[in-house]
Amino acid sequence: MLSLGDPHPSTVGALSAGGRPRLTLFDPLVVTERVGRVSLVVWTLSERQKSRRSAGPRWIASKALARAFPGLVALWIVLIGLTGALSAAFALLVARVVTQLPRAVRDGFDSLAGNDLQSTLAAMALVLVADAVVSAGRVFVQADLYRRYEEYLLARVMAATLSAPGLALFEDPTFADRIDKTAVLAREEPGDLVDGLAEKWGARVQGLASAVLVATVWPLAAVLLAIVWILVGRRLQADYRLIEAEGGSLAMRRAGYLKNIALMPTWAKELRIFGLAGWVADGYRRHRSVVIDHLATARRVNRRDWVLLLVAVIASNVAVLLWAAHAVIDGAMSAGAVTVLVQGLVGVGMLANQEGDLLIGYGASRVPDVIEVENAVATLAERPAGTIAALGAVGTAAGLPHREIRLEQVTFSYPGRDAPVYADLDLRIEAGQSLAIVGLNGAGKTTLAKLLTGLETPQGGRITIDGIAVSEIDPLSWRRGVAAIFQDFVHYQLSAADNIGFGAIEHLHDRDASDRIVEAASRAGAGQLLAELPDGPSTPLSAGFAGGVDLSGGQWQRIALARAMRAVQAGAKLLILDEPTAHLDVRAEADLYDRFLDLTHGLTTIVISHRFSTVRHADRIVVLDNGRISEDGSHEQLVAAGGTYARLFSKQAMRYTDAERTS
Numbered sequence: 001m002l003s004l005g006d007p008h009p010s011t012v013g014a015l016s017a018g019g020r021p022r023l024t025l026f027d028p029l030v031v032t033e034r035v036g037r038v039s040l041v042v043w044t045l046s047e048r049q050k051s052r053r054s055a056g057p058r059w060i061a062s063k064a065l066a067r068a069f070p071g072l073v074a075l076w077i078v079l080i081g082l083t084g085a086l087s088a089a090f091a092l093l094v095a096r097v098v099t100q101l102p103r104a105v106r107d108g109f110d111s112l113a114g115n116d117l118q119s120t121l122a123a124m125a126l127v128l129v130a131d132a133v134v135s136a137g138r139v140f141v142q143a144d145l146y147r148r149y150e151e152y153l154l155a156r157v158m159a160a161t162l163s164a165p166g167l168a169l170f171e172d173p174t175f176a177d178r179i180d181k182t183a184v185l186a187r188e189e190p191g192d193l194v195d196g197l198a199e200k201w202g203a204r205v206q207g208l209a210s211a212v213l214v215a216t217v218w219p220l221a222a223v224l225l226a227i228v229w230i231l232v233g234r235r236l237q238a239d240y241r242l243i244e245a246e247g248g249s250l251a252m253r254r255a256g257y258l259k260n261i262a263l264m265p266t267w268a269k270e271l272r273i274f275g276l277a278g279w280v281a282d283g284y285r286r287h288r289s290v291v292i293d294h295l296a297t298a299r300r301v302n303r304r305d306w307v308l309l310l311v312a313v314i315a316s317n318v319a320v321l322l323w324a325a326h327a328v329i330d331g332a333m334s335a336g337a338v339t340v341l342v343q344g345l346v347g348v349g350m351l352a353n354q355e356g357d358l359l360i361g362y363g364a365s366r367v368p369d370v371i372e373v374e375n376a377v378a379t380l381a382e383r384p385a386g387t388i389a390a391l392g393a394v395g396t397a398a399g400l401p402h403r404e405i406r407l408e409q410v411t412f413s414y415p416g417r418d419a420p421v422y423a424d425l426d427l428r429i430e431a432g433q434s435l436a437i438v439g440l441n442g443a444g445k446t447t448l449a450k451l452l453t454g455l456e457t458p459q460g461g462r463i464t465i466d467g468i469a470v471s472e473i474d475p476l477s478w479r480r481g482v483a484a485i486f487q488d489f490v491h492y493q494l495s496a497a498d499n500i501g502f503g504a505i506e507h508l509h510d511r512d513a514s515d516r517i518v519e520a521a522s523r524a525g526a527g528q529l530l531a532e533l534p535d536g537p538s539t540p541l542s543a544g545f546a547g548g549v550d551l552s553g554g555q556w557q558r559i560a561l562a563r564a565m566r567a568v569q570a571g572a573k574l575l576i577l578d579e580p581t582a583h584l585d586v587r588a589e590a591d592l593y594d595r596f597l598d599l600t601h602g603l604t605t606i607v608i609s610h611r612f613s614t615v616r617h618a619d620r621i622v623v624l625d626n627g628r629i630s631e632d633g634s635h636e637q638l639v640a641a642g643g644t645y646a647r648l649f650s651k652q653a654m655r656y657t658d659a660e661r662t663s
């Protein structure tokens with residue numbers, strides 16, 4: 001234990017039995033402290049209550065960090081603690097030098113006092129070396145923890161969102177918001193939590209070490225200063241958290257969204273055409289200013305507290321210094337004790353440091369959402385018992401359907417929507433046949449495709465494939481047997497080969513993969529397109545990449561069809577195409593359908609389309625109207641029936657004839 005020479009007896013002597021300074025000069029402060037004590041306690045409790053309410057994410061994130069890397073976190077805490085201890089030790093040694101130096105100068109450096117001084121200087125050198133080593137270790141461990149924590153969290157985010165078995169999670173407004181937030185995490189720096197914690201706890205340890213220094217001279221002063229600075233810190237923290245709680249973070253998100261609109265090339269066309277640039281810039285400024293206003297409001301609302309706290313800080317520091325000066329004049333306090341006291345006074349203010357809090361809040365803000373999404377995914381992923389039994393010894397859905405797909409009394413509503421898309425829908429789709437689904441916008445055509453692929457689960461009734469309920473089939477196994485291209489298919493900013501090869505990802509690196517991709521492309525009418533790309537199938541499909549090209553809507557559609565064809569090559573037996581020819585010109589569409597029967601021979605195909613030139617090729621057509629099947633039959637049968645189909649068909653046919661006449 002390092003001692004300070006002999007400041008203590010005199011210091012202790014400066015205190016009365018009750019621990020109160022005997023100097024009457026400080027009585028007003030003590031009185032003020034007593035008068036204010038009750039209100040300060042009440043205020044502290046209410047602040048604690050407030051901060052506890054918003055401390056959730058911080059606590060959850062810190063717990064996640066500690067659980068993920070217990071060893072590294074323990075080492076990091078020890079190093080932070082050591083930094084504080086070493087700085088306190090250094091301050092004590094400085095005070096010791098101040099005490100020993102005059103005696104050593106008086107008696108000479110070979111004297112006993114000189115030897116004492118030399119030992120103290122050697123100890124200081126040791127502390128400095130130890131501090132350098134500990135600080136370097138801390139920086140290293142912290143950087144490592146930062147990187148590992150980010151990787152760990154991003155892996156959790158990706159695992160959680162990617163393992164969601166269907167779309168239910170994305171379509172539930174509560175979870176859609178959460179998923180949005182977790183996705184944002186990938187672009188942020190969640191590791192800031194580590195830096196924030198280091199900053200916050202580093203400051204606390206330093207402040208505490210300084211308070212201990214003050215306490216070695218005057219314990220009551222240490223307690224008083226610590227309380228005042230902690231209250232200042234709490235006020236600062238409450239102000240920052242007020243911004244978060246009262247819409248500051250929402251405004252930040254909105255500002256971030258507008259910033260993305262302004263900077264993303266995909267938005268560039270609309271921004272210019274509709275003249276939205278000014279609106280975006282204004283909105284961005286407005287939302288940013290909300291954050292600043294919140295801060296200003298918080299400061300205004302708490303002005304009285306701030307004045308009180310400032311007075312308390314100044315008064316307590318001045319009081320302690322005056323008391324020290326008085327004690328020195330009285331000869332009751334040594335130079336060493338004064339040195340310790342002054343160093344402690346400066347450092348104890350670190351207890352109010354809240355810089356880390358913002359970083360912690362920033363780094364931790366999304367973690368509860370990640371956990372919520374994980375929990376929701378885990379609940380959704382629980383499959384009913386009997387999955388394997390239902391599929392028999394094979395245990396796979398590949399190759400199905402052999403017989404039929406059947407929807408029995410299917411009821412389905414989207415979360416947050418009152419009206420069901422389907423109520424008691426019955427439909428039997430014969431295996432090996434082509435079925436076209438038509439209907440007005442919003443009739444439920446795409447929803448049907450989502451239900452058949454198991455992306456959505458009906459709330460009532462059941463969907464069976466050869467008698468096995470889709471809900472009982474492993475979704476991965478089922479989807480491997482389905483080739484589906486939705487209206488909003490993904491334009492992967494990757495090579496054309498990857499865009500097509502993703503139809504059978506498990507064969508992407510097969511030796512004959514390139515040949516199969518070229519074959520799938522030519523079956524989908526994209527052979528020439530592929531051949532004309534600057535670098536053939538290896539060409540990136542985005543001008544944003546070196547050597548890349550942008551495709552037209554129709555060209556993208558051919559690539560998507562080629563992707564479906566690649567899945568069919570790999571064994572998919574159900575082909576679902578949602579508006580497959582919407583972007584194709586009339587000739588390309590006719591060309592595709594000339595070969596369509598050939599391409600889809602033996603497959604169960606479901607085509608959703610508004611184009612009757614596409615639809616009429618199907619073996620069977622059903623008309624969806626308000627979630628019900630209103631007409632069912634072949635093109636000829638439905639035209640002859642003279643219902644909705646016939647009416648819509650003749651309207652479209654007339655439009656085409658008019659268009660042909662005028663062209």
Ligand SMILES: Nc1ncnc2c1ncn2[C@@H]1O[C@H](COP(=O)(O)OP(=O)(O)OP(=O)(O)O)[C@@H](O)[C@H]1O
Nearest residue numbers: 171414417421439440441442443444445446447448
């Ligand atoms: N994710 C969703 N969340 C809530 N409602 C949805 C969602 N997707 C679709 N809907 C609603 O469900 C109904 C059926 O939509 P669906 O996309 O199946 O229609 P559609 O017949 O394919 O329409 P379109 O011809 O315009 O593509 C519509 O009323 C639509 O607003």
